Amino acid sequence: MAPHLVRTAALPSELWVHVFGYLSTTDKCNIRSCCRYFKAIVDHWSLWKGHTVVVRKHCAYTGNFWKILCRRKIKSVVLRRASLKEWKQLAISVPWLTTIKVEHCNDVKCFEILKQFHNLKRLSISGFRQGLTDTIGSLQQVTNFSVCETQLVPRTEIINAVSKLSHLTSLFYHEGNHPIPRQTFHIMLKSLPHLKYLSLKMGTHTGSLPDDYFNISKTINGPQEGQQVGQAGLTRLELLDYMDPTLSEEALKFLPSLQCLSVDYRDRDVQPTKCHLKTWLKGLPQLAVFNIANGHPISSYADSIPANVTSLTLRHVTMERKDLATVGKQIPGLLHLHYDPRSRNGSSIGEISRHFPQLRTLRIRHYNVPEREFSSLQHLKCLDRLEILDACVPTAHLMELTNKLQVLTRYRTQIVHSQNPREPTACYCTHC
Structure with a gap:
C-alpha cells in the first residue's frame, strides 16, 4: 500500500465524514475518485x-x-x-x-x-x-x-x-389563468382540515372576488370555542401573479392566524388601483414574515406593517430614503432583511444599520454602492450573514470591499458572494 494511503486509512473514518461534510457536491465527487477508501466514505448516507x-x-x-x-x-x-x-x-x-x-x-x-x-x-x-x-x-x-x-x-x-x-399541511396550487371560484375553493378546503401553508397563482380577474373568499372556518371545522367567526387555520399564505383588486380589502380579515404573507405582483409598474396591502396588514396581528415582490411603492403600506415582523423581503419595490425610515420605525426589531429595491443607486444602504440595528441576516446588491455606505454595515453588531445577490463571480473591487468589511467587523460576519442554489424540488413559480 502506498505511504499516503496508509496515513489516510490510519485516521478514523468518522473524522473524514465530518471533514467531507463541509464540501460541495462537486468536491465530494472529486474526492470520491481518489481511492477506494475515500469512495466508501463519501458514499456514507450522512453526507447526503x-x-x-x-x-x-x-x-x-x-x-x-x-x-x-x-x-x-x-x-x-x-x-x-x-x-x-x-x-x-x-x-x-x-x-x-x-x-x-x-x-x-x-x-x-x-x-x-x-x-x-x-x-x-x-x-x-x-x-x-x-x-x-x-x-x-x-x-x-x-x-x-x-x-x-x-x-x-x-x-x-x-x-x-x-x-x-x-x-x-401544504398546498401549492399554481394552475390556470384565473382564481379558483369561491364555491369550488371552499369545497376543496373542506377536505383539507390540516392545511397550514397555501400558495395560490391568482392570474387575471375582472373585479374583486367575494369578501368572504377566505372565510372557510365553518366549512372546515365549524366554530371552535373561543374562536373568532371566520378564523381559518392557515399560518402561511402566498399569492403569485397577483394584482389588485382581485381580492377585496376585507379578504384577509378572516385569516388573523397568518404568520407569513408573501405577495408576488404580476407587474412592476405602479398601478392606479388602490393598494389593498394597507388594509390587509392591519388585520394580521401575528404576522412575523412579510415578503413583497413588485407592485405598489412601499410608501402605500409601510406604516401598516405589524410591529412583530422579524423577516422582511422587498424585491423590485419602489422605495425612497424616507420609506426606509418609516419601515424602521414600524419594525425596529427586524432580524432578517432581503433588500432589493427597484432603484439600484445604493443611496439607502448606509441607512440600514441605523434603522435595523438588530439584523442577523442581510441580502443586498453591491452594484453602485459607495464604499463608505458599504462599510457602514460594520455597525450591524448582530449581523451573522451578509449575502451579495449580484456577485456569483465577485470582481476584484467587490473582493476588496468585502475584505475591508471583514477586517472592520473582526470577521464576525459570514459574507457570501453568490446566491444559494435553487432547491430542485421547488416550484418554478415561486419567487418571494
Missing part, C-alpha cells in the same frame, strides 16, 4: 442528507448508479421526463423516498408506481398533459402537494384529486 437526485429521460443509468442511490439513502428525487423503466428501478432501489417531483410525465402507468413509496410525504407534479388518476388521491400519507402547469386537464379533476389528500 437533504440531497436531491435528478433522473432524466434517455440517460444511461447503470446498475451501479442505483446501488449508489441505495447506499446514500437518497430520499429526494426529481423525475424529469423519466421513462417507466426508470420509475420501476427507482421503486426497487430507494423505496423509502420521502420527496418526489414529477416533471413532464404523460404515462399514467408511472403514477401507479407512486403507491410503492409508502414514506412519500412531498409530491410535486408539473407539465402533466393527461388527467390526474385516482392514484394521486390514494396517497393519503402525502402532506405537501404541488401542482403546476398541467395542460388540457379539467380544473374539476385537479380539485377532486387534491381534495382526496386529506392530510395535506
Whole structure:
C-alpha cells in the first residue's frame, strides 16, 4: 500500500465524514475518485442528507448508479421526463423516498408506481398533459402537494384529486389563468382540515372576488370555542401573479392566524388601483414574515406593517430614503432583511444599520454602492450573514470591499458572494 494511503486509512473514518461534510457536491465527487477508501466514505448516507437526485429521460443509468442511490439513502428525487423503466428501478432501489417531483410525465402507468413509496410525504407534479388518476388521491400519507402547469386537464379533476389528500399541511396550487371560484375553493378546503401553508397563482380577474373568499372556518371545522367567526387555520399564505383588486380589502380579515404573507405582483409598474396591502396588514396581528415582490411603492403600506415582523423581503419595490425610515420605525426589531429595491443607486444602504440595528441576516446588491455606505454595515453588531445577490463571480473591487468589511467587523460576519442554489424540488413559480 502506498505511504499516503496508509496515513489516510490510519485516521478514523468518522473524522473524514465530518471533514467531507463541509464540501460541495462537486468536491465530494472529486474526492470520491481518489481511492477506494475515500469512495466508501463519501458514499456514507450522512453526507447526503437533504440531497436531491435528478433522473432524466434517455440517460444511461447503470446498475451501479442505483446501488449508489441505495447506499446514500437518497430520499429526494426529481423525475424529469423519466421513462417507466426508470420509475420501476427507482421503486426497487430507494423505496423509502420521502420527496418526489414529477416533471413532464404523460404515462399514467408511472403514477401507479407512486403507491410503492409508502414514506412519500412531498409530491410535486408539473407539465402533466393527461388527467390526474385516482392514484394521486390514494396517497393519503402525502402532506405537501404541488401542482403546476398541467395542460388540457379539467380544473374539476385537479380539485377532486387534491381534495382526496386529506392530510395535506401544504398546498401549492399554481394552475390556470384565473382564481379558483369561491364555491369550488371552499369545497376543496373542506377536505383539507390540516392545511397550514397555501400558495395560490391568482392570474387575471375582472373585479374583486367575494369578501368572504377566505372565510372557510365553518366549512372546515365549524366554530371552535373561543374562536373568532371566520378564523381559518392557515399560518402561511402566498399569492403569485397577483394584482389588485382581485381580492377585496376585507379578504384577509378572516385569516388573523397568518404568520407569513408573501405577495408576488404580476407587474412592476405602479398601478392606479388602490393598494389593498394597507388594509390587509392591519388585520394580521401575528404576522412575523412579510415578503413583497413588485407592485405598489412601499410608501402605500409601510406604516401598516405589524410591529412583530422579524423577516422582511422587498424585491423590485419602489422605495425612497424616507420609506426606509418609516419601515424602521414600524419594525425596529427586524432580524432578517432581503433588500432589493427597484432603484439600484445604493443611496439607502448606509441607512440600514441605523434603522435595523438588530439584523442577523442581510441580502443586498453591491452594484453602485459607495464604499463608505458599504462599510457602514460594520455597525450591524448582530449581523451573522451578509449575502451579495449580484456577485456569483465577485470582481476584484467587490473582493476588496468585502475584505475591508471583514477586517472592520473582526470577521464576525459570514459574507457570501453568490446566491444559494435553487432547491430542485421547488416550484418554478415561486419567487418571494
